[in-house]
Amino acid sequence: MTKLKSTLRSALEAAGLTSGMTVSFHHHLRNGDHVLNMVLDEAAAMGIKNLTLQASSIFPVHAPLIGHIQSGVVTGIETAYMSGPVADAISHALLARPVVFRSHGGRAQAIASGRVHIDIAFIAAPCADCAGNLNGLYGPAACGSLGYAFTDARYADCVVAITDHLVPYPAAPASIDETQVDYVVQVPCIGDPGGIVSGTTSVTRDPVGLRIAEYAAQVMASSGLLQEGFSFQTGAGGASLAVTEYLKPLLRARGITAGFGMGGITGAMVDMLENGYVRSLLDVQCFDLRAVASIRDNPAHQEIPALRYAAPIARGSAVDQLSCVVLGATEIDVDFNVNVHTDSSGVILGGSGGHSDTAAGAQLTMIVAPLMRARLPIVVDRVGCISTPGSTVDVLVTQRGIAVHPARRELRDALVAAHLPVYDIHALRDMARRITGTPAVLPHGHRVVGVVEYRDGSLLDQIFALDE
Amino acid sequence: MNIIRTAACGTLESSDALITVAPGDGLQISIQSVVLRQFGAQIEASVRDVLRELEVTGAIITVEDRGAVDCVLRARCETALRRAAKEE
Structure with a gap:
């Protein structure tokens, strides 16, 4: 059996994607990420509904998510950070279920302890081999550390690596290795390197x-x-x-x-x-x-x-x-x-x-x-x-x-x-x-659109909708 | 003070405001602001203060505020009015 799938659709079918699942994504490609959008577009085309998104962060590039929420493909979001059109829409009560906000450490702990269960983790892999050994160091979308993806890969029921830079076995180093990866799929492009660089990383002259x-x-x-x-x-x-x-x-x-x-x-x-x-x-x-x-x-x-x-x-x-x-x-x-x-x-x-x-x-x-x-x-x-x-x-x-x-x-x-x-x-x-x-x-609205969990899982605060 | 032409003062930079004044009957004030919910009432009160001080009774005033503090708003407003009255 080969782990290598020729299309994203066949990878999603092999992974057993069905309505109601929790799917996870990591954000090392930041505002250049193509993976979250391409997976949700494909899921929508397959008629999948009612997904919970367990994403380490959501950026402006993920604006198409709004359409997937409106059509019922995505009905829940859990994340550590969100900015841009999706965040705006959530503030205007786009989503019926409140978004669960965790810290990076709190998210990892919730996943490791089993309190949060991931059905399928999607790993944006800038460099991978056919067996699923992967790293963020090489390839056109090299992003460096894959820190937030480790927890997802280790604890998810199924792990799908998505890469645009398939190298001969064994990819080295293997930040995440083949023992944790179920399927590998090669796509034309996982991300735009220009969007990986944060807009905020120059030393101020102000x-x-x-x-x-x-x-x-x-x-x-x-x-x-x-x-x-x-x-x-x-x-x-x-x-x-x-x-x-x-x-x-x-x-x-x-x-x-x-x-x-x-x-x-x-x-x-x-x-x-x-x-x-x-x-x-x-x-x-x-x-x-x-x-x-x-x-x-x-x-x-x-x-x-x-x-x-x-x-x-x-x-x-x-x-x-x-x-x-x-x-x-x-x-x-x-x-x-x-x-x-x-x-x-x-x-x-x-x-x-x-x-x-x-x-x-x-x-x-x-x-x-x-x-x-x-x-x-x-x-x-x-x-x-x-x-x-x-x-x-x-x-x-x-x-x-x-x-x-x-x-x-x-x-x-x-x-x-x-x-x-x-x-x-x-x-x-x-x-x-x-x-x-x-x-x-x-004054704030009455409808709760977000709950903020402290790192130990306790409820820290709530975020309310704007004018209803 | 009689408003006889259209004039403006200020910029759309952060912490500034652009105020445009045009001739009109009575006082028509419209305000856009990034801090409208926090400071909208205070901005309108300041504009009305300046209008009163300069004895302006007919003007169309448009405020596009980017978070200017009160003294900046008042100064921009006064200068726009004086320009519109052709005092400069």
């Missing part, structure tokens, strides 16, 4: 962003954590990325090398690795093509599965080893709860990703954000959606001032001693409001 990054690095320096073996994760947003630029001279001045950098990996982190500022990188997802080249060529740049990255109940996960994480926010409230799911009007525009996982694990969790965006203050009385609980957040850094969680007195004292501009978080809120005015508190 003076506000640079000031925030400078303060953030000074907070790290004053925290007492910046010692040999220091480890860190930064987001791919402009200000987060700029933190690495300010971190370098601090490391050099103290003569220390960071132990590891983690996360979605960018060229900025690769630069730190290649120049000896950090000993290794743990990579669950590559954000740009420089990271893809590095994970292929540099043994110190390791691919890690989502479960090892961030799962809460596994025997150990790397977030628990983090000294410091730098994260963004669409809003933060006076209790330090952070929203990364919805914008100030309540429209879905993101999700946890690894936000709440790293916040829970790291010794120092830092939120970086401008004091206001256009006319909206970043600090609010109560966030529209709790993505990350305030009890796991230590400090907010804005261009005008820094607020420390009241439970971290010693950190606050250290920052004051370092002459950093420390304020009570209410004072930062009021500072912004003196410039912007006080925004009206918006």
Whole structure:
């Protein structure tokens, strides 16, 4: 019996795709992904209905999903992040069942524990052989790490690898190997490399962003954590990325090398690795093509599965080893709860990703954000959606001032001693409001369109529809 | 102040507003804003303030706001009105 199927249709038939199943997808091809759309189009053509989508993220490129929801092909979505037309449509109550939002670690844990069952996992495989050994390092759609796909491949009942770069057996390395893959299908194109690169991965030149990054690095320096073996994760947003630029001279001045950098990996982190500022990188997802080249060529740049990255109940996960994480926010409230799911009007525009996982694990969790965006203050009385609980957040850094969680007195004292501009978080809120005015508190709709699960599976918050 | 021609002030950049003024009978104000739900009432109140200060009783005013703070809105509004009254 050969695993190699000549068409997507024959692979779906062999995998036994039927109505009502849960199918999973991973998002390493990001906004260049063709796999999710091609599988759902084929399922629709086969007359399949009532699928639950277990997708690690949904991007603007997945807009055709809206049609599949309207026609009943897809009736449930569980994900860690969604942006673009699908997110907009969900906010307008497109889907009858609420979307289940999990963190990257929470998703992996839910799958590994059996609480979430996957019938068929579809693996976008940039390089694969006929037996299903596959990796993300080679081929026209090379995307680097396949971190989020590992859990799906290991626990799904059936695994279908979809590739546009079939190589002679054995493909090497085998990130996911033939013991986990049931079928392989070759298609003309699995993704557009131009869409793999995130739109947000260039270091900012905005003076506000640079000031925030400078303060953030000074907070790290004053925290007492910046010692040999220091480890860190930064987001791919402009200000987060700029933190690495300010971190370098601090490391050099103290003569220390960071132990590891983690996360979605960018060229900025690769630069730190290649120049000896950090000993290794743990990579669950590559954000740009420089990271893809590095994970292929540099043994110190390791691919890690989502479960090892961030799962809460596994025997150990790397977030628990983090000294410091730098994260963004669409809003933060006076209790330090952070929203990364919805914008100030309540429209879905993101999700946890690894936000709440790293916040829970790291010794120092830092939120970086401008004091206001256009006319909206970043600090609010109560966030529209709790993505990350305030009890796991230590400090907010804005261009005008820094607020420390009241439970971290010693950190606050250290920052004051370092002459950093420390304020009570209410004072930062009021500072912004003196410039912007006080925004009206918006009523939300009554229909629940999303539920946010915390990483341990408990219900953290709900997302409501916009005006019905 | 008499509005005698169409004029505008501002841009559509983030944190700015484009305000267009044209001759009309009575005051007709239309507002589009990225923060309409949070600040729509405050934006209209500010525009009406400026109209009152300049004693404008007939104008069609269109506000396209990209999240400008109040002092910017008022300044854009006043300049658009003065241009439309051919004061410059």
